[in-house]
Amino acid sequence: MTLDDLRVFMDVCRSGSLSAVARDLDCTQPAVSQHVKRLERELGLALVERHPRGVVPTQAGRILHAALRDGLGSLDHALRQLDALARGEGGSVRITTGATTVRHFMSAGVVDFRARHPQASLEFQTANSSRDCCEALAAGGLDLAWITLDTPVRGIEQRPVVELPWVLAVREGDPLADRSHIAPADLEHVRLIGLPENSTSRARLDVWLGGSGVHVSSDSSAADWDTAVLLAELGVGYAVVPALPGWRGPGHPDLRLVPIPDLPPLTAGWAVRRWDALSPLARAFADTVARHSAALGAQAAPGSSGRR
Template identity: 70%
Template sequence: MTLDDLRVFVAVCRAGSLSAVARELGCTQSAVSQHVKRLEREVGLSLMERHPRGVVPTHAGELLRGAAAEGIGGVDHALRRLRDLARGDGGSVRVTTGATTVRHFMSAAVVAFRERYPQVSLEFQTENSSRGCVAALAAGGADLAWITIAAPVRGVELRRAAELRWVLAVREGDPLAERSAVGAADLAAVRLIGLPGNSSSRAHLEAWFAESGVRLPAFDTSVADWDTAILLAELGLGYAVVPELPGWRDGRHPGVRLVPVPELPPLWAGWAVRRWAALSPLARAFADMVAAGVDAEGAVIMDS
């Protein structure tokens, strides 16, 4: 059992595909499979189940994945810190997050960080869900993960930064655009644009509808991010129930009214890290700058 075997195994668990990991590593699918088979021979158990659409870890594989991801993350973090010390040129900060997060939450922090630490590399890795961000963090692919915080996450430490209240995005001229607020019954009667299927925001919305005793209408249009939902609402393709992001009321979407949904409990966004105490000073500085920048937008309650 080698560190490379474990790295490849964790990558396969995250991707759910041998071929995807082979492309990522620039090797053959057979080479990736050999890493997994070597681990299976050593532990004497099957670690992967093959399915038509890919692979998933067995119970034994999930146990190994959790332990390996945590260990590899710690080793990679230490190696990076050592390389930074050896180079003496400032090092890097790696951030994993969703596609629109940098625009809405981090623009000011990126500029301020670059001015203060011009020799430090800022690296951004985009994932399509908070779950994907946490997986990248656990696997050692990032120092910081900006996620939607819905519940405690095993193996990481969380810090809330932004409270996101919900709004209904309505095209100008629509009867609902004149309302001061809407509720679950109002939303059940309109055509809603579906939020990303694997997202915390969609799960949060569906749970609220269930608790309200109102049937969630079927989605005939779905999106990959909140910005696209706003755009489709502006085009008149439906109504978007989304968490309100900083900057949306600055005239960027003049054809849309954002009507509050006060009954819907807010979401929280913030940082996930493996351990705050082990975070590099540079990564901590960037995390603090982002929190301060969002605070300046008036949309943040800090919970340290």
């Protein structure tokens, strides 16, 4: 018994004619009859009665036809969905990431992906840190995580996409705003706006400051990079943050971003449980975002003066 046997039987019941089904399927009448006979042999019951003007289902045939009318249509629909999913045309992609990631890294990629896969859906789950993203990914139910890459995580595969140089975000007119670059000694005793707790960026910055012997104070903090930069532009303090292209332009008229070349760049990218187990749709989304993010990373590198 095959799906083709059941589909042909459905067609025979609907048309009442073996020859009509053969014409529709572009095959011979004996071939259509063989599908029906195969079902009858496996079930041990006659399913159709042959008459001069065609065929009609027997009692057993009516029972099978009623069941198939409800179930086979749903199965065919599911198979079409699975076929679309296999070809990367339908289904959903589930991503976990930080609050600012879509704005800074994914906006162009999302637009491009939707244009190429209009039937696909995107589901975003916000997490507070790269560690939280990896934990949510490991728990199952998600396809991809965009994280700041650091040490390897057991059971998680990482793929770097973009390197982010560090800058000092400072208000226009501040004495440090005109520097061509910032050295560790320039940060001695400045008031830094604290980066998010438990974030990879904060841990990396703390290690670098400690290793450089730099002592800074902090009387304010922010829940994300965007807030830290806004506070710096308002003159609340200084923010040492990865350079992101969205902070350059008319939207931040009082902001200056001064390069910190001695601080090793952060690397951001994708994390998954297994790349070879991703659906074609999830791979297409990851590749699209990576392509656009790599271009943004080149734009994010601050100029020699840090001015626009």
